[in-house]
Amino acid sequence: MALLSIENLHLTIPSFEGEAQILNGVDLTLERGEICGLVGETGCGKSLTGLSISKLVASPPARYRQGSIRFDGQDILGLSESAMRALRGRRIGMIFQDPTTNLNPLFRIGDQMIDVALHSTGANRWSTSARREARARSIAMLERVGIQDAHNRLDDYPHQFSGGMRQRVLIAMALIGRPDLLIADEPTTALDVSVQAQILQLLFDIVREDNIAVLLITHNLGVVARLCTHVAVMYAGRIIERGTMADVFNRPRHPYTKALLNAVPTQKTRKGTLQGLGGSVPDPYLPHAGCRFAPRCAWAEARCSEAVPPETDLGHGHGVACIKAGDLA
Amino acid sequence: MLQVKGLSKIYPGRRGSPAVTALDDVSFTIAPNSAFGVVGESGSGKTTLTRCLIGLEKPTRGEMLFEGRDIARLSPQDMREMRARIQIVFQDPYASLNPRMSAQDIIGEPLLIHHDRLQLTARARTDRVVELLERVGLGVRHLHRYPHEFSGGQRQRIGIARALAVKPQMLILDEPTSALDVSVQAQILNLLVELQDSLKLSYLFISHDLGVVRYICDRALLLLHGKMIEEGPVDQVFDHPQSDYARRLIAAIPDVDPARSLHLTA
Ligand SMILES: Nc1ncnc2c1ncn2[C@@H]1O[C@H](COP(=O)(O)OP(=O)(O)OP(=O)(O)O)[C@@H](O)[C@H]1O
Ligand SMILES: Nc1ncnc2c1ncn2[C@@H]1O[C@H](COP(=O)(O)OP(=O)(O)O)[C@@H](O)[C@H]1O
Ligand code: SF4
Ligand SMILES: [Mg+2]
Ligand SMILES: [Mg+2]
Numbered sequence: 001m002a003l004l005s006i007e008n009l010h011l012t013i014p015s016f017e018g019e020a021q022i023l024n025g026v027d028l029t030l031e032r033g034e035i036c037g038l039v040g041e042t043g044c045g046k047s048l049t050g051l052s053i054s055k056l057v058a059s060p061p062a063r064y065r066q067g068s069i070r071f072d073g074q075d076i077l078g079l080s081e082s083a084m085r086a087l088r089g090r091r092i093g094m095i096f097q098d099p100t101t102n103l104n105p106l107f108r109i110g111d112q113m114i115d116v117a118l119h120s121t122g123a124n125r126w127s128t129s130a131r132r133e134a135r136a137r138s139i140a141m142l143e144r145v146g147i148q149d150a151h152n153r154l155d156d157y158p159h160q161f162s163g164g165m166r167q168r169v170l171i172a173m174a175l176i177g178r179p180d181l182l183i184a185d186e187p188t189t190a191l192d193v194s195v196q197a198q199i200l201q202l203l204f205d206i207v208r209e210d211n212i213a214v215l216l217i218t219h220n221l222g223v224v225a226r227l228c229t230h231v232a233v234m235y236a237g238r239i240i241e242r243g244t245m246a247d248v249f250n251r252p253r254h255p256y257t258k259a260l261l262n263a264v265p266t267q268k269t270r271k272g273t274l275q276g277l278g279g280s281v282p283d284p285y286l287p288h289a290g291c292r293f294a295p296r297c298a299w300a301e302a303r304c305s306e307a308v309p310p311e312t313d314l315g316h317g318h319g320v321a322c323i324k325a326g327d328l329a
Numbered sequence: 330m331l332q333v334k335g336l337s338k339i340y341p342g343r344r345g346s347p348a349v350t351a352l353d354d355v356s357f358t359i360a361p362n363s364a365f366g367v368v369g370e371s372g373s374g375k376t377t378l379t380r381c382l383i384g385l386e387k388p389t390r391g392e393m394l395f396e397g398r399d400i401a402r403l404s405p406q407d408m409r410e411m412r413a414r415i416q417i418v419f420q421d422p423y424a425s426l427n428p429r430m431s432a433q434d435i436i437g438e439p440l441l442i443h444h445d446r447l448q449l450t451a452r453a454r455t456d457r458v459v460e461l462l463e464r465v466g467l468g469v470r471h472l473h474r475y476p477h478e479f480s481g482g483q484r485q486r487i488g489i490a491r492a493l494a495v496k497p498q499m500l501i502l503d504e505p506t507s508a509l510d511v512s513v514q515a516q517i518l519n520l521l522v523e524l525q526d527s528l529k530l531s532y533l534f535i536s537h538d539l540g541v542v543r544y545i546c547d548r549a550l551l552l553l554h555g556k557m558i559e560e561g562p563v564d565q566v567f568d569h570p571q572s573d574y575a576r577r578l579i580a581a582i583p584d585v586d587p588a589r590s591l592h593l594t595a
Contacts, residue, residue: 041510043480163371192370192537197581204591219510222540222583226591249587263515264585265544272522274544276515280466 001073003213004030004053004181009067011048011057011237020284022048024237024292025067027311027319030230032180035207035214037224037245039260040234041281046217047096049234050183052076053215054092055084072180089120093179095170095187102170103158109169110154113138113176120177141172145202164195171199175206185217200227221264225249233257236282236292238308243318253320253328255297291322299324330499330531331359331382336391338377338555351377352388353555357548359499364525364532366542366563368578369552375535377555379501382533383417384408395499413443416497418489418505425488426476432487433458433472439494447495461490466516485509489517493524499531506541518545539582543567551575 011023023045030036038046051057053069055076069076071092079087088094103112117134118125125131135154142150145168158166167187174182184203188196204227207214216228224231224245231248233241233256241254252258262275279296282288290305291297297304304323312325322328338352351374359365367375380386382393384400393400395411403411416439419425426435436458440449449457459469465486476484485505492500502521506514518541524530536542542549542563549566551559551574559566559575570576583589 041512042483193539193581193583194370194578196583200583200591220583221511221585225585225587226583226589228590229592245587245590245592249585260511261585263511265515265518265540266584266586267540267543269544271544272519272526274515274519276519277512278516280468283470 002029002070003032003072004028004215005070006049006053007068007070009049009052009069010065011045011052011062012065013062015285017285021288022062022237022284023052025308026234026237027239028232028242030181030213030215032211032213033207034230035203035216035228036230036232037228038215038217038232038234039219039221039224041260042219043281043284044234045237046234047185050094050096050185050215050217053181053183054088054094055079055081086122089116089179090122090177091180093174093177093182095174095182095184103166105158107157108154109156109158109161110135110138113142113154113169113173116173117141117176137176138172141176142169144206145169145172145175146198147172164191164198167191167195167199168202171202178210180212182212182214183217184214186219187216188223189218189220196223203227221249221260233260236288237284238292238321239311239319240293240321241319243314244316247314247316247318251318251329253314253318253325254322255299255324255328256293258328259296299328330361330363330396331533332392332394333357334392334394336378336381336393337389338374338381338386339389351555352381355391355550355552355555355557357550357557357560359531359533360547361531362525362529363548364521364534364546366546366549367533367535367552368537368539368542368549370537370578372554373552374555375552376503378552379417379503379533379535382501383412383415413439413446413495414497415499415501416492416495417501417503418492419503426484428476431473431475432462432467432479435476435487436461436490436494439491443495457494458490461493462487464493464520465490466513486513486517496528497530499533501533501535503535504537505534506536506538514541521545539567539579540584551578 006026006028009023009026013020013022026049040046048057064077114131114134117137118130123130139150147153147165147168188199218224228245231245232239235256241248241257248257252261259277263277265274282292290307291309294300294304309321309323311319311321313319334356336352336355340349340351342348369375381388388401437454440447440454462468462471467486489505506517509517534542534545546563548561549563550557553574558572559570567579570579
């Protein structure tokens with residue numbers, strides 16, 4: 001059984017404009033040792049997929065109308081908040097894009113880290129021996145993510161750390177409970193290339209040493225190509241193509257995946273020849289039928305708008321949700 | 330268009346800490362209608378350079394000649410006029426938009442600030458705002474929405490539309506696409522290329538995405554601790570870098586080729 005398996009997940013969020021259909025049948029599986037890149041344009045539902053796995057979408061008002069999320073056999077959507085708190089930070093580690101989950105500027109790095117460490121074992125936070133043990137684990141984890149002289153830096157405040165160091169601290173916090181699954185939403189977006197390269201190497205080493213699974217949410221396809229073993233491409237709340245990195249990046253079959261890959265300037269792209277992708281993602285408030293990529297798709301035909309294209313398996317788990325999946329080499 | 334000669338900026342150390350040399354003898358020229366890239370790790374002095382160019386910081390030494398006149402020696406009146414000719418696009422889409430203003434107000438604000446010169450009617454301003462929204466991949470339905478109703482990517486598109494509003498001659502783009510999707514990034518990059526062509530714009534383009542700099546820029550400057558490490562045509566800087574530092578930086582650039590995967594090279 002897969003460590004994580006999401007099946008046909010539908011999520012709606014009400015607002016004064018009506019009911020937004022945020023997730024429209026997400027299918028995704030993740031095994032230990034896999035690093036799956038979840039990519040797609042802004043607003044397509046990547047973050048809400050990640051938040052759903054940790055059951056952090058307030059519901060109500062949001063509603064899961066269909067589908068399931070199973071983590072190591074447990075039905076996440078059926079779990080109580082207290083059962084969920086036991087999973088978060090222990091079995092599921094998270095680094096989120098939402099700045100409110102980042103470091104609090106008013107508290108010392110060490111105190112924030114030790115709180116997370118205490119939660120991860122469920123230890124009594126007022127026990128001196130538990131705090132001492134949590135402190136030791138915090139230092140060890142900070143050193144593992146490359147913070148030098150960690151025991152002296154615990155008393156520092158976040159502003160005394162550089163952006164790359166703060167990102168390492170967030171990774172250390174997410175990993176201190178030794179989770180089986182790490183959900184990382186844009187973990188390197190704000191970093192420059194050399195720091196980004198170090199962080200990617202760090203994540204790669206941790207996955208190999210601890211055999212954990214990572215869901216890496218990013219819009220940077222270069223980061224995915226460098227780090228991921230698998231890729232899931234999302235559009236309008238659905239995974240429209242998924243498979244191994246080599247299948248999806250070297251042999252993309254969905255028109256949307258092809259368009260995304262063509263939009264990245266490479267060494268050889270001459271000025272003015274970059275193939276942009278026209279149009280924009282559909283508004284989740286508007287009603288729709290059939291393939292939601294059709295208005296932007298160069299291969300669209302009338303029948304594309306009749307029914308939602310089912311996923312076709314082209315072999316080895318290379319799934320493509322396009323009626324022309326087999327024809328578009 | 331812009332000539333920077335021997336520019337240095339030293340921040341005096343506060344409370345006993347040593348002074349910081351943020352820029353150290355930097356010189357370059359941006360020709361009219363060309364794009365100039367500035368690349369460097371964080372803390373290398375990129376933002377200090379832009380702050381000097383828009384008059385927010387006085388350089389310690391050196392000159393910045395915009396069409397022959399030193400930016401550091403302009404009267405407040407001339408500086409105001411200069412600000413319309415050099416517009417800046419900021420990096421952080423969360424911090425740079427006023428949460429209490431609608432998209433229409435945010436994008437239209439520069440049109441009001443420079444009303445003396447532009448003389449647009451309210452109707453013409455709205456039309457221009459709609460045109461700008463469409464150019465950055467949004468539309469008329471977004472006119473009356475507020476920043477919190479937009480995703481991070483959409484907010485950045487609004488910041489770019491805002492900078493384009495007064496049709497400046499030079500744009501300073503500080504990491505303008507780092508928060509954008511590749512699809513939008515491609516649209517924006519193509520838009521920048523097209524605008525540069527049609528409006529004869531110059532760009533000072535700051536980025537840590539070397540692929541993007543290479544795509545957009547004619548020349549590039551590599552900074553390390555405020556010093557120039559490489560400067561020249563992009564092909565020369567990226568294909569035949571002279572320094573080890575430049576070679577390491579270039580090797581770290583992520584690129585969509587799976588052949589450079591850590592899994593394959595480990
Ligand atoms: N709390 C909310 N209430 C209503 N709509 C929301 C809410 N959060 C997100 N949305 C909408 O849900 C859709 C998916 O948002 P999500 O944040 O998951 O996108 P994303 O792919 O992560 O984008 P980005 O890369 O910009 O973060 C968007 O249309 C967004 O406007
Ligand atoms: N107001 C300031 N006072 C003291 N030092 C500063 C100030 N602003 C920037 N610096 C220092 O100048 C150097 C360059 O900073 P900056 O131009 O902001 O870098 P970048 O934008 O490339 O990240 C850094 O070492 C930074 O810490
Ligand atoms: S189903 Fe039709 S519209 Fe959708 S991606 Fe495939 S060809 Fe294009
Ligand atoms: Mg997101
Ligand atoms: Mg900066």
